[in-house]
Amino acid sequence: MHRVRVLIADDHTLVRQGLRSLLQAESDIEIVGEAETGRQAVQLAASLRPDVVLMDIAMPLLSGLEATRQIVKRVPSSRVLILSSYSDDEYVHQLAEAGGAGYLLKQSTYTDVVRAIREATKGNAFFSPAISKRLSNHYRETIARGTPVRKSTDLLTSRETEVLQLIAEGAGNKQIAAELGISIKTVERHRQRLMHKLDIHDVAGLTRYAISKGLVETSAAAPKTVLQSS
Numbered sequence: 001m002h003r004v005r006v007l008i009a010d011d012h013t014l015v016r017q018g019l020r021s022l023l024q025a026e027s028d029i030e031i032v033g034e035a036e037t038g039r040q041a042v043q044l045a046a047s048l049r050p051d052v053v054l055m056d057i058a059m060p061l062l063s064g065l066e067a068t069r070q071i072v073k074r075v076p077s078s079r080v081l082i083l084s085s086y087s088d089d090e091y092v093h094q095l096a097e098a099g100g101a102g103y104l105l106k107q108s109t110y111t112d113v114v115r116a117i118r119e120a121t122k123g124n125a126f127f128s129p130a131i132s133k134r135l136s137n138h139y140r141e142t143i144a145r146g147t148p149v150r151k152s153t154d155l156l157t158s159r160e161t162e163v164l165q166l167i168a169e170g171a172g173n174k175q176i177a178a179e180l181g182i183s184i185k186t187v188e189r190h191r192q193r194l195m196h197k198l199d200i201h202d203v204a205g206l207t208r209y210a211i212s213k214g215l216v217e218t219s220a221a222a223p224k225t226v227l228q229s230s
Helices: 013-023 038-048 064-074 089-098 110-121 137-145 158-168 173-180 184-198 203-212 224-229
Strands: 004-009 029-035 052-056 079-084 102-105
Touching (some): 038 052, 079 089, 158 184
16 A cells, blocks of 8 residues: 655644654554755755645745745655645635645644645645635646746745745844855845845835745744844
């Protein structure tokens, strides 16, 4: 019997342990790894090539949505299921753009999570019932195909999105350069480009934008004093 190989990505240890404990009790599911940041999730997906990735939407260093986008591109055989506390249409819309396989609320039942994993391996999309009621057929079909939808309004490159999230989390240029393995001058160029594209020219404004797009949670954003000193 083929076992579904699952990677769990969540920044809360208790959530990862809880999911592992529940899922490994299923005879057809195998947990192959755990990631606590979005960047680690991308790296582990590339090396482990799981069948399914359970991805928290609010991940440090790299958001769950951007991590999903990168995994879909680098490991197209892996299906990504988003886990979130938020049921906002904006997040579901962005999942469709990122190429994810489904969207589960963290309030979902264990049965729904298991069913979502099994449906994902069949190439089907799965959504928590509350979301499914609102979801248009267009997005159901798009997500079922696992094809990222790119629109002209998707202004930022993946690298600019990474820089934006790190800025919103309070990292300075030197920290961002070290995290991404690029020069400080390159970080400065990315910062200028994303400010120009978004027509937002202060860190507080960039942080509000990042929060509105689900890149960071309000609680994870840099405090006001950091924002002003950046």
